Amino acid sequence: MEYVSTRGESSSVSFADACLAGLAPDGGLYTPVTYPKIQPAQPGESYLSLATRILSAFAGDSIPTQIMSELVEKAYASFAHQSVTPLNQIGPDRWMLELHHGPTLAFKDVAMQIIAQIYDHLLTERGERLTVLCATSGDTGGAAAAAFAGLKSVDVFILHPHERISPIQRRFMTSTGAENIHNFALDSDFDECQAIVKSLFADHSFRDEVSLSGVNSINWTRIAAQSVYFAAAQGALGADRNLRFVVPTGNFGDALAAYVAARCGMLNGLELVSAVNSNTTMVDLMNTGALTRRSAVATHSPAMDIALPSNAERLLFEVMGKDGAKLKAFYDSFAQSGTAELDEQTKGALGCVGVKAVTIDDEATEAEMKRLLSETGTLQCPHTAVGSAAAREIPTECVDVILSTAHAAKFPETVSEITGKTPPLPDRSEEFLAREEVYERLPADLHKVREAIRAGVRR
Ligand SMILES: *Cc1c(COP(=O)(O)O)cnc(C)c1O
Secondary structure, X not given: XXXXXXXXXXXXXXXXXHHHHOEOOOOOEEEEOOOOOOOOOOOOOOHHHHHHHHHHHHHXXXXXXXXXXXXXXXXXXXXXXXXXXXXXXXXXXXXXXXXXXXXXXXXXXXXXXXXXXXXXHHHHHHOOOEEEEEEOOOHHHHHHHHHHOOOOOEEEEEEEEOOOOOHHHHHXXXXXXXXXXXXXXXXXXXXXXXXXXXXXXXXXXXXXXXXXXXXXXXXXXXXXXXXXXXXXXXXXXXXXXXXXXXXXXXXXXXXXXXXXXXXXXXXOOOOEEEEEOOOOHHHHHHHHOEEEOOOOOOOOOHHHOOOOXXXXXXXXXXXXXXXXXXXXXXXXXXXXXXXXXXXXXXXXXXXXXXXXXXXXXXXXXXXXXXXXXXXXXXXXXXXXXXXXXHHHHOOXXXXXXXXXXXXXXXOHHHHHHHHOOOOOOOHHHHHHHHOOOOOEEEEOOHHHHHHHHHHHOOO
């Protein structure tokens, strides 16, 4: 399998190189040259077997199937449910696809657990090591800390805005007890953390000195790993049934994974609703063909407070017929003027992929959380409620599958304020709360952060 950059100016690379690099050198996102044809989930096929088949198809020669199977087994041993991502029926032809049974109670675990195993395997084989650097507004940092904790080939540095993430989110990152996980609490907001990460990646001599790598959803491996649960849901509900997936969306990574599953022939067609909160960039793009720069607004669903959904780039690349030069011109125009408009042909193609986007504000999210409690007796996290409300807003003939992206107990303050009930934390998470937290508080200063990383990297 070969991967090209969406911006068309980097040479094609193997799965292993695309995985370890994260972002392509020309600033684009790696994407397969051709989508492999993958057999849909078979009746009774286990999640582990399905994940092995799908990830092996994307890895090609980079990782033998037998080894992939071992990595997959290790990755998902940390999940509390045997089906890894079980379906839970909440009404006639209405299901929740529960993605929060991993160690940090959010769907980020599904991809992060396997990406850590793949990194460790590839790096050990090459005799190399890497430094993973990420900024987090909550869930990604915890998932990365849990997945990479204790691995010999990788040091992880996570930047979070001091006192601007929930205590539970922080504890998942800071209580691993692992020597290779480093947390910096910056006196700033998330955007500033993100800006410092970007500056460090742009500093080529530093990047090479510590071998920086990124595991946010620009990394293709995460998309590949997330395509598995869409295929699994289709298999479990019946190969001949038409499903509609409703996906709570921030960076559009999860939604793109559904598109990928369909492209590889693992779904019975594609009908998808990308559900966003009041950060509506995706809705405008789908409805008007315009991409416009905005600043993120804070909502009840913080993991989706994203103004520029990075993985939209991969979808646009496909609807532009994989024309990297055209895509680059579009994003260059956006970078210069803060806005860019798709041409008529691309708009037409985008309208035909089977994706709709809809916005759900905080008020509607609150109403949906209360409604889910009274109708189904379940407490749902605000992100999941955005999806569920979006599903009600756009009726469908299909069987509805709403992605439940986090456990309600991860957002106890919001959930109890809205519903009057406090979601109990699963037993397996209690041990985290008992452990000692380790993090370093730093000013939001590029130089200080760089020095702190230098000091923490194992050479
Ligand atoms: C990250 C996240 C999302 C958004 O997923 P994207 O792939 O960024 O669109 C939704 N819900 C939760 C709980 C998340 O952590």
